[in-house]
Amino acid sequence: MAEYICVLNKDTIIIKPAKKTPILLRMIVLVFAMVCGVYICSVCLKQISTNSKIKIQDIQVIERPSPDVDHENLQISTVHYPNPETFSRAECAQNPVRYFAILSMQRSGSGWFETLLNSHVNVSSNGEIFSVLDRRINISSITQTLDKVYNLDWFTSASKNECSAAVGFKWMLNQGVMQHHKEISDYFNRRGVSAIFLFRRNLLRRMVSVLANSYDRHAKLLNGTHKSHVHSTEEAETLAKYKPMINSTLLISDLKEVEITATKALEYFNSTRHIVLYYEDLIKNPTV
Structure with a gap:
């Protein structure tokens, strides 16, 4: 540090040392800078870790065909001509039908979304058919139920007519989807079923x-x-x-569990033809 030099006369020179900052003040500034640096680093690392593990919040509307499907014949693989056992499609036998399944969680707007689909005269979404335990007790019962739905032999209040252009249902992730995801994914790819993932952004x-x-x-x-x-x-x-009343102690872990479940579902059905929708986006723009 510089020193002050005072000249009283040509024979006398007085050198005064510069004023020193108190050591305590220096230590306080140093500690404060270190704490700020550690906090900023921890926040950055947390954001990087969260974005790398859970990417579902960044997804809006995505359509991803299976890499195993021939893209030139993709239209053929998703269009079907079912032959029901319980009735005749008559003159509509040559009308193509598309298969879909709404994969969602309870209280995520799936009922409202299904109402939108069923407002179309030729679209049938048959509700939460796997809420009945016997229909999902094993993969064989699941497959039999799916065959019946996509063969137009499943009758509900949403069933339309012989000229249905699209048929499906809504399936909650806790109703056998996650337990038998491999077999179900293979079935979707084999039968050309399009999966519609419907989630809710506001998990709270x-x-x-x-x-x-x-x-x-x-x-x-x-x-x-x-x-x-x-x-x-x-x-x-x-x-x-x-x-x-919400248990604040378990709140964060419960919300993370929901996010992880949704992320796993997307990973399990990554090879299927699917789209991802959010309830909040549909509320703002139902035509999406």
Whole structure:
């Protein structure tokens, strides 16, 4: 550090040392800089780790054909001409039919999305058919059920007519999809089934909806009845009056578990023809 030199006269020179910064102040500044550096590094590493492990939040609308499918004949592999055993398609026998399956989680907007599909006169989405345990008890029962649906021999309130152009259903990930993912993926590729992944970006709101729906199952707030899907503003407001208690200790781990499940599902069905949609995006633009 520089020193101050004071000349009183030509015979006398006084050298004054520069003022020194107190050692305590230096240590405080050093510690503060180190703490800030460690914090910034930890935040950066956490973001990098999260983005590398869970990429689902960056996905919006994706269509990825299977690499095993001949792209020149892709149109042929996804168009079918089923021959039902329970009725005759008559003059519509030569009308092509497409197969699809909505893969989702409870309280992610799948019911509303399925209503959109069924509003088309020639599209049939047959609901949550694998909610019945016997239909998913093993891969054989799953395959038999799928064959029946895609052969147009499965009848529900959503069933249309002999001229149906697309047929499918919604399938929750906790209803045998993850346990038998390899066999189901092979079936989708073999039969040309298109998978529609429907997720919800706001996982906390989904959790609240799950808790509220579970409570209403027992309390039956709507005039003594339980409805998983409401159809009016009044019904929605009645259910919204219930404020569930959330376990803050388990909150982060529960939300991460949901994210991991969705990520695994995308990995399992990466080789199938599929798209990924989000409930929030559809609400903003249903025509997407």
